[in-house]
Amino acid sequence: xxxxxxxxxxxxxxxxxxxxxxxxxxxxxxxxxxxxxxxxxxxxxxxxxxxxxxxxxxxxxxxxxxxxxxxxxxxxxxxxxxxxxxxxxxxxxxxxxxxxxxxxxxxxxxxxxxxxxxxxxxxxxxxxxxxxxxxxxxxxxxxxxxxxxxxxxxxxxxxxxxxxxxxxxxxxxxxxxxxxxxxxxxxxxxxxxxxxxxxxxxxxxxxxxxxxxxxxxxxxxxxxxxxxxxxxxxxxxxxxxxxxxxxxxxxxxxxxxxxxxxxxxxxxxxxxxxxxxxxxxxxxxxxxxxxxxxxxxxxxxxxxxxxxxxxxxxxxxxxxxxxxxxxxxxxxxxxxxxxxxxxxxxxxxxxxxxxxxxxxxxxxxxxxxxxxxxxxxxxxxxxxxxxxxxxxxxxxxxxxxxxxx
Amino acid sequence: xxxxxxxxxxxxxxxxxxxxxxxxxxxxxxxxxxxxxxxxxxxxxxxxxxxxxxxxxxxxxxxxxxxxxxxxxxxxxxxxxxxxxxxxxxxxxxxxxxxxxxxxxxxxxxxxxxxxxxxxxxxxxxxxxxxxxxxxxxxxxxxxxxxxxxxxxxxxxxxxxxxxxxxxxxxxxxxxxxxxxxxxxxxxxxxxxxxxxxxxxxxxxxxxxxxxxxxxxxxxxxxxxxxxxxxxxxxxxxxxxxxxxxxxxxxxxxxxxxxxxxxxxxxxxxxxxxxxxxxxxxxxxxxxxxxxxxxxxxxxxxxxxxxxxxxxxxxxxxxxxxxxxxxxxxxxxxxxxxx
Numbered sequence: 001x002x003x004x005x006x007x008x009x010x011x012x013x014x015x016x017x018x019x020x021x022x023x024x025x026x027x028x029x030x031x032x033x034x035x036x037x038x039x040x041x042x043x044x045x046x047x048x049x050x051x052x053x054x055x056x057x058x059x060x061x062x063x064x065x066x067x068x069x070x071x072x073x074x075x076x077x078x079x080x081x082x083x084x085x086x087x088x089x090x091x092x093x094x095x096x097x098x099x100x101x102x103x104x105x106x107x108x109x110x111x112x113x114x115x116x117x118x119x120x121x122x123x124x125x126x127x128x129x130x131x132x133x134x135x136x137x138x139x140x141x142x143x144x145x146x147x148x149x150x151x152x153x154x155x156x157x158x159x160x161x162x163x164x165x166x167x168x169x170x171x172x173x174x175x176x177x178x179x180x181x182x183x184x185x186x187x188x189x190x191x192x193x194x195x196x197x198x199x200x201x202x203x204x205x206x207x208x209x210x211x212x213x214x215x216x217x218x219x220x221x222x223x224x225x226x227x228x229x230x231x232x233x234x235x236x237x238x239x240x241x242x243x244x245x246x247x248x249x250x251x252x253x254x255x256x257x258x259x260x261x262x263x264x265x266x267x268x269x270x271x272x273x274x275x276x277x278x279x280x281x282x283x284x285x286x287x288x289x290x291x292x293x294x295x296x297x298x299x300x301x302x303x304x305x306x307x308x309x310x311x312x313x314x315x316x317x318x319x320x321x322x323x324x325x326x327x328x329x330x331x332x333x334x335x336x337x338x339x340x341x342x343x344x345x346x347x348x349x350x351x352x353x354x355x356x357x358x359x360x361x362x363x364x365x366x367x368x369x370x371x372x373x374x375x376x377x378x379x380x381x382x383x384x385x386x387x388x389x390x391x392x393x394x395x396x397x398x399x400x401x402x403x404x405x
Numbered sequence: 406x407x408x409x410x411x412x413x414x415x416x417x418x419x420x421x422x423x424x425x426x427x428x429x430x431x432x433x434x435x436x437x438x439x440x441x442x443x444x445x446x447x448x449x450x451x452x453x454x455x456x457x458x459x460x461x462x463x464x465x466x467x468x469x470x471x472x473x474x475x476x477x478x479x480x481x482x483x484x485x486x487x488x489x490x491x492x493x494x495x496x497x498x499x500x501x502x503x504x505x506x507x508x509x510x511x512x513x514x515x516x517x518x519x520x521x522x523x524x525x526x527x528x529x530x531x532x533x534x535x536x537x538x539x540x541x542x543x544x545x546x547x548x549x550x551x552x553x554x555x556x557x558x559x560x561x562x563x564x565x566x567x568x569x570x571x572x573x574x575x576x577x578x579x580x581x582x583x584x585x586x587x588x589x590x591x592x593x594x595x596x597x598x599x600x601x602x603x604x605x606x607x608x609x610x611x612x613x614x615x616x617x618x619x620x621x622x623x624x625x626x627x628x629x630x631x632x633x634x635x636x637x638x639x640x641x642x643x644x645x646x647x648x649x650x651x652x653x654x655x656x657x658x659x660x661x662x663x664x665x666x667x668x669x670x671x672x673x674x675x676x677x678x679x680x681x682x683x684x685x686x687x688x689x690x691x692x693x694x695x696x697x698x699x700x701x702x703x704x705x706x707x708x709x710x711x712x713x714x715x716x717x718x719x720x721x722x723x724x725x726x727x728x729x730x731x732x733x734x735x736x737x738x739x740x741x742x743x744x
Contacts (some may be wrong), residue, residue, distance in 0.1 A: 019483065020487060026529055064560065064564055065560050066558075066561060067557055067560070068555060068557050068558055068560070068561050069560050069561045069564060072561070079560075088682070093635050093638060094635060096635070096637050096638075097635035097636055097637040097638065099637075100636075100637040100640070101522065101636070101637070103514060104515075104517050104518040104522060105513045105514075105518060105522070105523075105703060106514070106529065107510060107513070107514020107515050107518065108512060108514060108515045108518045108519075109513050111511045111515050111538075111607060111611075112531070112534055114448065114604055115534065115537075115538050115541070117549075118541070118545060118546065118549045118604075119541070119545075121549055121553055122548060122549070125548075125552070159535065172718075174445075175445055175449065176449075177447055178442055179442075179445045179446050179448075179449045180447035181442055181445075182442035182443060182445055182446040183446070184440050185442070186439055186443065190443065190446065191446060193450070194446040194447075194449060194450055197449070197450045197453045197454075198453075199455045199726065199727065200453065200723055200727070201449075201456075202726065203661055203665075203719065203720060203722040203723045203725070203726040203727075204456065204665075204717060204719060204722075205664070205665030205667065205692075205693050205715070205718055206665065206667060206693075207665070207667040207693040207696045207697055207715070208456075208460070208665075208693075208696070208715040208716075208718065208719055209456070210696075211460075211696055211700060211712060211715055212456045212459060212460060214700060215459070215463060216455075216459055219708075221419060224543040236452065236456065239449065239452065243449065258722070265683030266437045267431070267432055267434060268431070268433045268435050268438060268439075269435050269437070269438035270434075272438065290536070290540065294539075294540060295538065296542070297541070297542025297543060297544070297545075298542075299542065299543060299544045299667070299668040300543075300667035300668050300693065300697055303668070303697055304697070304700055308700055318420075325542055325544045325668075328544050328545075328548070329544060329668065329672075332548060332551075332552075332672075343548070344548065347542075347545050347548055350542055350544075350545070351545060352540065354540050354542065355537070356538055357540075358536070358537050362533060370577075379648060
């Protein structure tokens with residue numbers, strides 16, 4: 001580290017800190033990065049060697065074949081060659097460090113590579129169906145399995161998903177957030193019991209939730225599959241997710257804010273409504289949106305409860321109402337290439353809906369409770385200036401504000 | 406705060422003469438708020454208990470008919486009264502264990518990368534990607550598993566089975582015990598289903614592990630560096646011991662999710678009702694896939710049998726989840742943020 005030469009002591013009259021004046025260069029500038037050119041060449045050389053070894057082994061020296069095997073062999077030889085290269089000019093500690101770093105990065109690359117590949121594969125296989133506008137506005141009522149992709153679409157599944165998730169949200173959001181408020185703001189032994197039960201509920205396999213709704217609501221009450229039954233099954237799945245994430249968000253609201261509110265004489269209810277919930281608003285929105293994304297993608301509970309149909313049904317209480325994941329499942333069961341393309345197209349559309357929700361959650365949320373954006377900060381300041389002006393008007397003798405911004 | 410009105414001593418005796426209750430009396434609005442919040446909690450518990458009780462009551466028919474044989478019988482034909490979860494549960498566990506073998510290295514590596522190596526915008530982006538992966542619908546993983554992975558992984562399965570033929574669970578043999586290498590013996594296996602489910606549980610495991618790793622105290626980290634440690638040395642000496650609970654708990658949470666996964670498994674496997682030790686060979690089963698397969702044609706008794714199977718699965722995931730969350734909670738500091 002460069003030593004800093006301190007200039008003559010500042011005159012006593014100046015009370016502020018002064019930066020030392022630099023008259024000459026402190027020392028040679030150096031890069032803080034621990035990776036030099038040789039390190040990069042080690043990686044590059046090992047990567048090339050890995051690819052070369054795998055290509056040689058596959059189909060030339062041995063009888064192995066297939067893309068995944070090639071990738072695995074390339075990866076293993078890359079790591080081996082890299083360890084060898086680093087050990088040529090480093091100590092054992094250094095080799096372990098480099099090797100660990102490379103392995104960690106490899107794990108992440110494999111994971112994210114697979115994620116991107118899965119999404120891209122779905123979109124590419126579905127693109128023959130996705131390019132036709134009929135895919136988004138028509139239903140499958142008049143389209144047979146052999147019809148070309150220009151006829152028929154998934155409008156009925158889109159509407160079905162929308163209706164089912166709306167019903168599920170209408171139950172989940174009030175119930176889930178109120179329960180989370182109960183867990184955090186009221187407390188007591190019963191709240192601990194509720195939290196334990198909610199934790200237990202997250203362990204409920206989704207298909208068992210579907211089976212419950214099938215055996216109770218459908219077999220005992222309605223005697224037919226319906227969108228409402230599917231929405232109930234989704235609710236059973238989403239509720240614990242929303243409660244748990246909302247619980248975490250509310251727990252992050254600083255206790256000082258609550259205590260300040262109580263100190264001002266606010267009741268508990270007013271504290272929750274005017275302090276806790278607004279502070280946690282962005283986090284709560286994120287919790288709900290991510291819960292929605294999970295609920296949208298649920299296939300197995302819907303498989304048991306909603307029933308399959310090819311026509312538009314906007315009445316959730318009568319008749320089968322298909323949703324997007326189930327429509328995917330139903331399409332790809334067929335061997336017809338056109339229906340398969342429709343299945344992949346529906347899956348891609350579902351993925352886009354989830355992506356949009358996810359982006360929305362990132363835009364709205366992503367901030368810790370109490371952390372404000374520029375605009376929100378300005379709004380809060382303006383509001384507090386207004387209330388201060390109001391206080392001044394009512395009590396002209398009140399002391400002046402200390403810092404008006 | 407500028408003037409001192411009275412010294413505390415001067416009014417202390419008065420307070421002793423008139424002690425005050427410090428119990429707050431709630432107003433009507435507060436009482437209403439409490440009642441509403443409590444009833445929401447009650448409703449949540451009610452839904453959960455309804456699910457649990459309903460399943461238990463309906464499952465009891467089937468459980469009474471078979472007794473403990475339910476856990477040892479491999480066949481599944483409720484019509485003849487001969488049914489049990491031995492083979493199905495075995496398949497479920499096989500798939501989940503293979504899933505963990507895939508998920509653990511990926512999740513562990515990614516979590517360490519996110520907490521220790523990546524910084525700034527890269528880290529935020531990758532954390533978002535992990536969260537996004539958790540939101541990818543399972544049917545999309547299933548499609549990928551059936552239409553891409555199945556065909557692509559068969560050469561690997563064949564190579565493993567022919568190279569490690571001396572390990573019984575990796576060998577693939579036909580009924581007579583002779584070794585086979587035909588591709589048709591390797592489709593729809595627990596191995597393929599396990600890989601797909603493995604990718605599905607990585608996000609759960611990663612986020613739990615990452616949270617645990619990032620809570621390793623900075624003082625100890627700097628101490629390790631000050632003693633001359635490399636980054637990996639620091640990780641081994643500080644981060645991993647601190648994050649041990651998160652690693653175990655996250656893996657178990659992943660296991661819980663893997664056991665309950667339905668649609669991707671249902672699409673990939675070809676269901677059989679006998680214990681198949683050869684994980685690379687066609688044919689396995691899982692509780693959730695069985696429910697999805699049989700619920701429609703089931704009689705009342707058949708449905709009761711399915712519920713019994715579902716109940717067994719639920720019991721297993723429940724135990725795993727509670728163990729996992731208690732391990733994670735014990736390793737986590739309970740400090741709340743303060744202003």
